[in-house]
Amino acid sequence: MQDSGGSSSGLPKRFEWESVEASCLERWNLASASRASEGEPFSMVVPPPNITGRLHMGHALNLTIQDVAARYRRMQGRDVLWIPGIDHAGIAAQNVVERQLRAEGVDYKSLGRDAFVERVWRWKESIGSGILDQIRRLGASLSWDHERFTMDPGFSRAVREVFVRLYEDGALYRAERMIHWCPRCLTALSDVEVTHQDRDGELYFIRYVDAERPEDSLVVATTRPETVVADLALAVNPEDDRYVAWVGRRVRVPMTDRTIPVVTDTTVDPGFGTGVLKITPSHSMVDFEIGQRHGLGALSVIDERGIMNAQAGPLSGLPLEKARVRAVEVLDSVESLVRREPHKNAIGVCYRCQTEVEPRLSLQWFVRMAPLAARAREAVAAEEIRFFPDNWEKTYFEWIDNIRDWCISRQIWWGHRIPAWTCQDCHHLSVLRNDPEVCPHCGGVNLIQDPDVLDTWFSSALWPFATMGWPEETPDLRRFYPTNLLVTGFDILFFWVARMIMMGLYLTDRVPFRDIYIHALVRDEFGQKMTKSRGNVVDPLELMERFGTDAFRLSLALLATPGRDIRLSVERVEAARNFVSKLWSAFRYISLVVPPGTPSLDDLASCRGIANRWILSELARLQTAYREAMESYRYDEGALLVYRFTWSLFCDWYLEATKGDFERDPSDPLRIETAGTLVTVGSILLDLAHPVMPFVTEELSRLFEFSNGCTGTGESPVLAGRIPEGWGEPFDRIRSMVGSVRQTRSVMKIPPTQEITSALVLLSPDAGDPAALWPFLERLGKLSRSADPSLKGLRAPFRDGYLVLGLGGLVDFSREADRLEKEILKLGEKIAEVSGRLSREDFVRKAPPEVVEKDRGLVVTLEEERKGLEVALDQVRAFLGETP
RNA sequence: AGGCGGAUAGCUCAGUCGGUAGAGCGCAGCUCUUACACAGCUGUUGUCGCGGGUUCGAUCCCCGCUCCGCCUACCA
Numbered sequence: 001m002q003d004s005g006g007s008s009s010g011l012p013k014r015f016e017w018e019s020v021e022a023s024c025l026e027r028w029n030l031a032s033a034s035r036a037s038e039g040e041p042f043s044m045v046v047p048p049p050n051i052t053g054r055l056h057m058g059h060a061l062n063l064t065i066q067d068v069a070a071r072y073r074r075m076q077g078r079d080v081l082w083i084p085g086i087d088h089a090g091i092a093a094q095n096v097v098e099r100q101l102r103a104e105g106v107d108y109k110s111l112g113r114d115a116f117v118e119r120v121w122r123w124k125e126s127i128g129s130g131i132l133d134q135i136r137r138l139g140a141s142l143s144w145d146h147e148r149f150t151m152d153p154g155f156s157r158a159v160r161e162v163f164v165r166l167y168e169d170g171a172l173y174r175a176e177r178m179i180h181w182c183p184r185c186l187t188a189l190s191d192v193e194v195t196h197q198d199r200d201g202e203l204y205f206i207r208y209v210d211a212e213r214p215e216d217s218l219v220v221a222t223t224r225p226e227t228v229v230a231d232l233a234l235a236v237n238p239e240d241d242r243y244v245a246w247v248g249r250r251v252r253v254p255m256t257d258r259t260i261p262v263v264t265d266t267t268v269d270p271g272f273g274t275g276v277l278k279i280t281p282s283h284s285m286v287d288f289e290i291g292q293r294h295g296l297g298a299l300s301v302i303d304e305r306g307i308m309n310a311q312a313g314p315l316s317g318l319p320l321e322k323a324r325v326r327a328v329e330v331l332d333s334v335e336s337l338v339r340r341e342p343h344k345n346a347i348g349v350c351y352r353c354q355t356e357v358e359p360r361l362s363l364q365w366f367v368r369m370a371p372l373a374a375r376a377r378e379a380v381a382a383e384e385i386r387f388f389p390d391n392w393e394k395t396y397f398e399w400i401d402n403i404r405d406w407c408i409s410r411q412i413w414w415g416h417r418i419p420a421w422t423c424q425d426c427h428h429l430s431v432l433r434n435d436p437e438v439c440p441h442c443g444g445v446n447l448i449q450d451p452d453v454l455d456t457w458f459s460s461a462l463w464p465f466a467t468m469g470w471p472e473e474t475p476d477l478r479r480f481y482p483t484n485l486l487v488t489g490f491d492i493l494f495f496w497v498a499r500m501i502m503m504g505l506y507l508t509d510r511v512p513f514r515d516i517y518i519h520a521l522v523r524d525e526f527g528q529k530m531t532k533s534r535g536n537v538v539d540p541l542e543l544m545e546r547f548g549t550d551a552f553r554l555s556l557a558l559l560a561t562p563g564r565d566i567r568l569s570v571e572r573v574e575a576a577r578n579f580v581s582k583l584w585s586a587f588r589y590i591s592l593v594v595p596p597g598t599p600s601l602d603d604l605a606s607c608r609g610i611a612n613r614w615i616l617s618e619l620a621r622l623q624t625a626y627r628e629a630m631e632s633y634r635y636d637e638g639a640l641l642v643y644r645f646t647w648s649l650f651c652d653w654y655l656e657a658t659k660g661d662f663e664r665d666p667s668d669p670l671r672i673e674t675a676g677t678l679v680t681v682g683s684i685l686l687d688l689a690h691p692v693m694p695f696v697t698e699e700l701s702r703l704f705e706f707s708n709g710c711t712g713t714g715e716s717p718v719l720a721g722r723i724p725e726g727w728g729e730p731f732d733r734i735r736s737m738v739g740s741v742r743q744t745r746s747v748m749k750i751p752p753t754q755e756i757t758s759a760l761v762l763l764s765p766d767a768g769d770p771a772a773l774w775p776f777l778e779r780l781g782k783l784s785r786s787a788d789p790s791l792k793g794l795r796a797p798f799r800d801g802y803l804v805l806g807l808g809g810l811v812d813f814s815r816e817a818d819r820l821e822k823e824i825l826k827l828g829e830k831i832a833e834v835s836g837r838l839s840r841e842d843f844v845r846k847a848p849p850e851v852v853e854k855d856r857g858l859v860v861t862l863e864e865e866r867k868g869l870e871v872a873l874d875q876v877r878a879f880l881g882e883t884p
Numbered sequence: 885a886g887g888c889g890g891a892u893a894g895c896u897c898a899g900u901c902g903g904u905a906g907a908g909c910g911c912a913g914c915u916c917u918u919a920c921a922c923a924g925c926u927g928u929u930g931u932c933g934c935g936g937g938u939u940c941g942a943u944c945c946c947c948g949c950u951c952c953g954c955c956u957a958c959c960a
Contacts, residue, residue: 013919223960279960284960346957398956491955521954571896582923588919589919742925750914753915
């Protein structure tokens with residue numbers, strides 16, 4: 001690069017991200033093993049993806065945000081630990097392997113427990129690090145030497161320790177309770193594992209006749225006629241005058257030969273249906289409670305698979321759906337069905353398989369939540385933990401304040417086995433850290449371990465500290481716990497976030513993390529949730545391959561406005577790709593004009609070039625705004641700032657404005673200064689862009705041998721405070737002059753390439769030195785300086801002067817006249833608005849003086865501007881007169 | 885039923901600690917000017933959801949309403 005000609009080819013013409021990404025990834029994997037343990041620690045744990053998973057948009061967004069945080073902190077010199085890992089995903093994984101077996105014609109039950117679990121492990125090994133590899137490709141700079149699995153030996157020990165400790169503290173109990181049961185997964189679920197779906201159903205009105213006087217009857221409205229056979233009472237509200245006479249009487253249950261009492265309960269809503277509620281304690285949460293209050297006992301008619309059992313009379317042997325149809329037929333045939341009407345209601349379904357859940361009475365393990373929740377509430381209330389955005393606090397409190405005990409036992413095989421043994425001899429229940437040989441109570445050898453496993457989320461709740469070696473007092477725990485930041489989606493706020501807080505406080509006496517960044521859901525371009533059944537799932541890997549990973553990450557970062565769902569469209573990724581190209585080509589240009597090894601500016605204060613001063617002052621502003629955005633987790637804003645600076649200021653103005661400098665002699669001081677400025681700005685800019693676009697920025701930094709954060713070879717200087725006030729002004733004036741010329745040029749349809757002879761007239765001494773202005777006007781406005789001081793032509797006005805464009809009579813001036821008229825009208829409206837405000841006595845008296853001052857100044861400026869335009873318009877009209 | 889979020893240019897969305905309303909995409913015109921056509925220049929469009937209130941001034945704050953999304957909830 002000896003001269004500005006093309007003797008050197010510079011960078012490749014296009015950013016070849018395929019190969020660049022590959023070599024970066026290789027380097028990073030090597031680098032992660034040797035983390036420097038200096039600097040203030042900064043730690044995060046990744047939300048462990050399910051072992052069953054494949055990288056989806058949610059992961060991509062989640063990891064991009066975390067990686068931006070990690071890289072940003074790393075560049076600040078922090079010692080970053082970001083722990084990767086995978087969740088064993090109990091029910092989900094069990095389902096996958098069950099399906100595989102079924103495809104082979106094998107019922108998993110017939111395999112037996114040990115063989116089945118073995119099979120799941122084998123499957124786990126066969127997937128290998130599938131999803132983690134995909135995470136790597138995203139550029140996520142995790143601490144790979146810290147990878148964990150929720151069922152690895154250390155983690156399993158931690159889980160068992162927690163279980164035992166909770167039990168010993170009385171925070172854990174086993175009891176027979178109503179729980180949500182999935183008849184397909186054949187296991188209990190916790191409250192949060194049940195999601196609600198609105199379904200169109202029917203309300204059936206059923207007649208129950210008086211046991212003594214068959215002519216009297218009550219009508220009950222129900223959505224579940226199949227449970228009539230399990231009715232143990234009818235209930236009315238004690239305040240309900242319509243039914244006072246019925247209380248204490250007995251009615252006959254249709255389809256059976258049983259009679260049941262009519263009772264009162266205040267929870268019955270007189271306004272719903274007929275005001276009479278049928279009570280089936282075994283198959284409804286509410287009814288169970290009412291049943292308890294009235295000592296009704298239990299009658300179960302549905303088995304664990306959702307099939308009506310022998311107690312179900314005419315419905316016996318039917319699955320629930322068919323049982324309902326049958327029940328209606330039977331009721332109708334015995335004239336018990338009064339009528340039916342359409343009815344919408346929300347039914348609970350299993351979050352793993354969408355099967356309707358059944359309330360079911362069974363023996364399960366529960367965590368007593370109230371005490372844990374109290375501390376968890378306090379931690380957030382006292383701002384030991386902060387939500388970003390903070391409105392999630394409300395949702396969090398809402399749940400915490402209405403917490404119910406957590407059912408943690410699952411009737412599946414894949415997961416952490418519950419460490420509880422029952423002695424067959426003395427019936428003593430032992431909960432133990434180590435598998436027992438004999439009963440600790442009686443010494444008997446007939447011990448049977450509880451067959452259940454723990455809710456997957458029970459182990460997930462330990463993630464922030466168990467991954468660091470808890471319950472051991474490890475160096476990692478001492479140095480990195482509590483973690484600084486948790487990044488996750490709102491959909492697992494209760495499943496995961498709240499429980500980590502509770503367990504963290506309970507077990508480590510400290511919050512597990514300080515800040516929680518809650519991000520939104522990624523939807524498709526129409527705002528629909530991406531689901532397999534809709535077929536609108538966009539594969540992140542596909543987008544990465546098509547547009548490059550940097551572009552993909554940038555598009556996510558730009559779209560990640562807090563508190564708002566993201567609509568991802570290919571166009572947005574395309575736009576981001578265009579930006580990456582732009583960035584690349586800008587640096588290609590630099591490589592063509594700046595000799596290799598050019599140092600940064602060593603003394604900013606001695607910088608003289610108008611454009612150089614301007615870009616430095618703009619960069620200083622960018623740095624400040626960027627820092628503010630990044631520190632408040634506004635990564636979207638940080639990315640946008642970089643985007644705008646790069647494209648609209650650096651490329652559109654600065655690079656164009658300084659091209660002339662490189663036509664000067666290589667030893668020219670301005671040329672040298674501009675080269676130094678390019679290096680300074682370029683290097684800092686790459687650092688700012690690096691957290692979001694790690695590949696392209698590192699590649700460019702390496703090619704240019706910058707000592708900056710991208711390559712880990714230096715730190716970017718902070719410009720704020722080092723750039724004198726007003727350094728940007730002269731070039732800003734040039735920008736407005738050029739803008740005016742370009743407008744006129746465009747309206748007159750003069751090709752951008754056609755040079756126009758012009759004269760510069762400055763009306764104010766602050767407007768600048770013509771000799772300094774002309775080189776920029778020539779280049780940016782494609783003007784040539786006229787020697788004729790009385791040059792005639794169109795005026796392109798600006799704040800304190802105008803340019804005379806010597807166009808001759810060759811063009812159509814009426815267009816320019818139209819434009820100017822429009823412009824003048826617009827300005828007039830604005831002036832009227834502001835001066836109208838100023839003429840109101842109220843405003844001048846009550847508004848802050850600086851606001852009034854600003855408006856006064858504004859009117860003056862606007863009027864000056866208008867005057868310039870008016871003169872220009874006169875000029876055009878004169879031309880129009882001359883050239884009819 | 886309660887809670888949260890949204891309603892701003894044709895589309896997707898920023899934004900304003902209350903004081904001349906922005907970007908990307910699109911559209912129109914002119915340009916292949918050796919960094920970039922994945923580009924440049926210029927232009928284009930807004931009762932800032934509706935109704936009140938506070939204020940000198942509201943798109944922004946407060947109250948109410950309408951629509952859209954989501955979450956929580958034992959209305960059978």
